[in-house]
Amino acid sequence: MNLAAPEAASTTETKLHRIIIVGGGAGGLELATQLGDKLGRKGKAEITLVDRARTHIWKPLLHEIAAGSMDTGRHELPYQAQGHWHGFQYRYGEMIGIDRANKRIHLAPTHDEDGREITPDRWFSYDTLVIAIGSISSDFGTPGVKEHAIMLDTPEQAEKFNRRLLNACVRAYAQPGPVRPGQLHVAIIGAGATGIELSAELHHAARGLVAFGLDKIDPEKDIKITVIEAAPRILPALPERISEATSNILKKLGVEVRVDSRVTSVTDQGVNLANGDFIPSELVVWAAGVKGPDVLAKLDGLEVSRSNMLVVKPTLQTTRDDNIFVIGDAAYLVQDGETAAVPPRAQAAHQQSTHLVRQLQRRINGDRQLTPFKYRDFGSLVSLGNYSTVGNLMGFISGKSMRIEGWFAKIMYRSLYKMHEVALHGPIKVALDSVSRLLTRRTEPQVKLH
Structure with missing residues (x-):
């Protein structure tokens, strides 16, 4: 690890407790905002939010961005402005490591689209570190996923799929011959909430798109949506009655649902299944499985789970460093001896950020006896x-x-x-x-x- 001296601003002597929050998702941004209002504005602590993006989008909305039924510009929130309004600092960059002995985080340099450096390699010192960088999709090593499928982990990926869908429709309309089989077919791999919500949103949005002058395309014949799930039913993490009700609605819409279907590879022409079937599709979305970002396994010896998420105690502190907390999808918390971790949902991140606001206020006041977090499933x-x-x-x-x-x-x-x-x-x-x-x-x- 590079142990170069931190930047000058980080070595400035200060009596304020320094809280750094890495990740501006639902939990991280809510935490930074609340702490900024309660501590930062009043000069009781120095609150800093670090994120590799400049704006925030609520992650459950990504399927609407991918379908084109939501304008990103009307819902994204600039971190710089939010920090100015609510008493916290925003630092642009991606965390690539930490130095636990000296209590510092390491940010990689950033560059613009022309390759010019925006911010240099930097280090920032903390007294309390909160990691809230979320999760990413796991392709389980399936061949062809990285090359031919799009995941929906970020707004940029959602917008990329939307552009690909729009271009496919315009291409099909402008080409001299008829629409090719599979040309406007969408295969969604993974029937969790993201995959199911995307399928219904696409069914509506694609027909709206065709209605704006692309009359050569028949939405009932040329546009087909297939949801592929390896489990015996869709929405496997939810009650079976919810799964059945959702399946009935999708069938009425004409969305094909393939359960007990494991994907073995993805090509530029479609999806291969373990039973030998081939689903033709030039538009593929991967929405199956989640894991922690790769950087979590490189954080100076912090314990990670099999799914590469940081293991935390009931207080949300990491098992090997009480100065580091984790919230949201990046946290692997087992409660009351149960084997299932807190589910990666927005409501969990919201509850954890609300809990941590109170606990961090107690912490900077010298109270080390923190209250354990209890997740409530609503x-x-x-x-x-x-x-x-x-x-x-x-x-x-x-x-x-x-x-x-x-x-x-x-x-x-x-x-x-x-x-x-x-x-x-x-x-x-x-x-x-x-x-x-x-x-x-x-x-x-x-x-x-x-």
């Missing part, structure tokens, strides 16, 4: 775009779940995003922004055309 919701929303809510009657579907479920699903926005902006700004978006949607296409 249920799961799956959005099927304009068609329906299904899910279950937990804890209403002695911990039992209640299935919901339709309009009420859709309102509950949208409220999750609103809760995230309120945590970042407050209720007044969110209310005004919601009205503005509602008015704007009345005057613009419902799908992205460029």
Whole structure:
């Protein structure tokens, strides 16, 4: 590890407790915002957020970006502006290592699209480090995935798929012959929430796209969506009744569902299955399995799980360093002796960030006796775009779940995003922004055309 001296700004003597949060996803940005308001603005601590992107997008929205039914520009939040408004500093860069003995993080240099350096190789010192860099898709070493499929881990990947879909439709419309078999077929590998939500959103968005003058394309015949799942049913992490209800809706839409189907390879023409079947598709999305980013295995000896996530104690502190906390998808926490970790959901990241706000305030006040985190499962919701929303809510009657579907479920699903926005902006700004978006949607296409 390079133990070069940290940059001058990091060696400046200060009495303020330095909290660095790496990762500006749902949990990381909410934590930075709340700590900035409570500690940073009041001069009680120095709060710094580090992220390799410049803007924040709520990850559960990525399937809408991929389908082209959501304009990224209207929902992305610049970290620099959020830090200015809420009392924390933002540092642009990607963490590539840490020095636990000297309590420093190492950021790689950044470059623009022409290769010119934007920020140099840097080190930043901390008193408390919070890692919230999320998870990434795991291809399980399947041949052809990296070359021919697109994952939906970042807004850039979602936008890349949307451009590929749009270009495929324009290409099919402009070519002299008919649409080739598989040319406009979409294969979605993985029938978790991301894959299922994307399938329904694509069904609606693709028809909206064709309606804007691409009349040579028959959406019922030329556009086909196939969801492929290795497990015996879709949404395997959710209750079976939710899986059945969702399957029935997808069948009515004409979405083909292939369960008990393991993918052996992906080519530029389609997907090969273990049973010998070949699914023709020139548009492939990989949404199967998650793991921790590779950097987590290189953090100065911190313990990682088999899925490469950082193992943490009930206090959310890493097992080998009490000065380092982990929240969100990057954390592998086993509660009450259970073998299943806290699920990688936005509600878990939200709960952990809220918990850590209180605990870090106690920590900088000298209280080392931290309260263990307890995850509460409030249920799961799956959005099927304009068609329906299904899910279950937990804890209403002695911990039992209640299935919901339709309009009420859709309102509950949208409220999750609103809760995230309120945590970042407050209720007044969110209310005004919601009205503005509602008015704007009345005057613009419902799908992205460029």
